Amino acid sequence: MKFYSTKNNSKLVDLKTAVLEGMPKDSGLYMPTEIPLISTKELEDVSKISFQELSLFIAFKFFKDDLSKALIEKLVHESITFDAPLVNIYDNVYALELFHGPTLAFKDFAARFMARLMSSFVKEDKKKLKVIVATSGDTGSAVANSFYSIDNIEVIILYPSGKISKIQEQQIATLDKNIKALEVNGTFDDCQKLVKTALADKELNKKIDLSSANSINIARLLPQTFYYFRAWSQLDKKRRDNLVISVPSGNFGNLCAGLIAKKMGLPIKKFIASTNINDVIPQYLTTGAYTAKASKQTISNAMDVGDPSNFVRIKELYGNIFDDIKKDIVGFSFTDDQTRANIKDTYKRYSYILDPHGSVGMLGLKKYIRQNEDISAGIFFETAHPAKFMDIVEKEIGQKVLIPERLAAFMDKEKRSIKINNDYKELIEQLI
Numbered sequence: 001m002k003f004y005s006t007k008n009n010s011k012l013v014d015l016k017t018a019v020l021e022g023m024p025k026d027s028g029l030y031m032p033t034e035i036p037l038i039s040t041k042e043l044e045d046v047s048k049i050s051f052q053e054l055s056l057f058i059a060f061k062f063f064k065d066d067l068s069k070a071l072i073e074k075l076v077h078e079s080i081t082f083d084a085p086l087v088n089i090y091d092n093v094y095a096l097e098l099f100h101g102p103t104l105a106f107k108d109f110a111a112r113f114m115a116r117l118m119s120s121f122v123k124e125d126k127k128k129l130k131v132i133v134a135t136s137g138d139t140g141s142a143v144a145n146s147f148y149s150i151d152n153i154e155v156i157i158l159y160p161s162g163k164i165s166k167i168q169e170q171q172i173a174t175l176d177k178n179i180k181a182l183e184v185n186g187t188f189d190d191c192q193k194l195v196k197t198a199l200a201d202k203e204l205n206k207k208i209d210l211s212s213a214n215s216i217n218i219a220r221l222l223p224q225t226f227y228y229f230r231a232w233s234q235l236d237k238k239r240r241d242n243l244v245i246s247v248p249s250g251n252f253g254n255l256c257a258g259l260i261a262k263k264m265g266l267p268i269k270k271f272i273a274s275t276n277i278n279d280v281i282p283q284y285l286t287t288g289a290y291t292a293k294a295s296k297q298t299i300s301n302a303m304d305v306g307d308p309s310n311f312v313r314i315k316e317l318y319g320n321i322f323d324d325i326k327k328d329i330v331g332f333s334f335t336d337d338q339t340r341a342n343i344k345d346t347y348k349r350y351s352y353i354l355d356p357h358g359s360v361g362m363l364g365l366k367k368y369i370r371q372n373e374d375i376s377a378g379i380f381f382e383t384a385h386p387a388k389f390m391d392i393v394e395k396e397i398g399q400k401v402l403i404p405e406r407l408a409a410f411m412d413k414e415k416r417s418i419k420i421n422n423d424y425k426e427l428i429e430q431l432i
């Protein structure tokens with residue numbers, strides 16, 4: 001499979017280049033030149049196998065020309081080690097729980113896959129790679145844990161001191177071995193700027209091989225298709241005909257993977273782009289005009305994005321035809337008050353504990369169902385475990401949220417971050 005840049009579709013690169021480069025030099029995004037298809041018969045077959053076997057089947061479709069069978073098997077077996085269960089909430093409404101990985105958010109699936117793929121490429125070239133990433137919380141924990149103990153790669157994570165939650169900091173800053181956590185005396189934007197400066201620094205890049213674990217990497221996008229198939233395969237046959245899926249969205253990587261799954265042949269009737277008040281995409285879907293805005297802070301903070309990076313990929317998938325995009329995606333946005341009220345109401349009625357992101361997803365699905373009656377099933381994605389946002393959730397449900405063992409394990413560990421000032425020279429000292 002070859003990849004092109006959304007800014008130049010004539011220059012093609014292979015998987016290895018696309019993954020190690022992350023973003024094309026022209027600042028577009030890499031897209032596959034073709035989307036593999038899955039037949040109705042194959043779909044029938046995948047509904048009878050485990051999530052890992054299913055993931056392997058889809059991974060072969062994407063990677064069989066570029067990677068050996070043994071390597072694809074290794075990547076899937078080592079990264080897809082937990083399930084994505086479908087839970088019936090009421091009637092034909094379901095939650096797909098994507099938080100059963102080590103850092104309790106859906107980013108675990110693809111970050112683990114990407115880490116192992118990068119490691120195998122680097123090993124081939126007998127290189128040592130340094131991966132640098134800035135985080136406002138969630139990405140950092142998924143990346144740190146996905147790369148932990150991975151050969152040939154050192155990860156340097158920059159986070160703003162005192163500005164991420166205790167749980168997030170424990171997941172980022174307590175790891176040893178190949179993970180270095182830099183606690184920056186500054187804001188998230190300062191961290192991001194330091195990272196961008198390093199990635200663009202020609203002198204530095206002559207001395208070390210530097211890459212980024214950014215969410216726009218194609219190796220993080222494609223594995224996210226696996227759990228769309230898993231969602232479908234767990235549904236009762238009679239519920240599959242008119243399926244809609246609501247995706248709580250920020251940078252729209254997750255939803256973009258769903259659109260790719262649909263193009264492969266997965267029968268999803270409609271996608272719901274559910275957002276908090278950062279509503280650039282719902283606005284676009286209503287008016288046809290895309291207006292990036294500064295992001296606003298909300299309680300579903302992993303979705304506080306004012307200029308979603310995967311929007312260009314979505315347009316690309318539909319050849320830029322607005323009417324076709326509108327046929328497949330509808331967008332709704334919700335306030336924090338609505339998000340909180342839905343957490344409370346859902347717990348009261350169905351004893352199900354939502355996190356703020358899943359709550360936004362469920363609100364989008366409920367709104368769609370109110371406006372359209374002809375669906376066989378509606379699935380919303382639960383993208384994070386409620387324990388990650390317990391301060392918000394416990395207030396609404398009036399109960400303690402049980403902290404899963406794997407999260408509790410992080411809480412006892414000793415913090416080992418390195419403090420630096422918002423100063424590029426201090427970053428360089430840590431990189432070389």
Ligand SMILES: *Cc1c(COP(=O)(O)O)cnc(C)c1O
Pocket residue numbers: 105106107138248249250251252253254255302303357383384
């Ligand atoms: C990152 C994240 C999202 C948003 O996903 P995108 O792919 O950026 O749209 C939603 N929920 C949680 C918990 C996240 O961490």
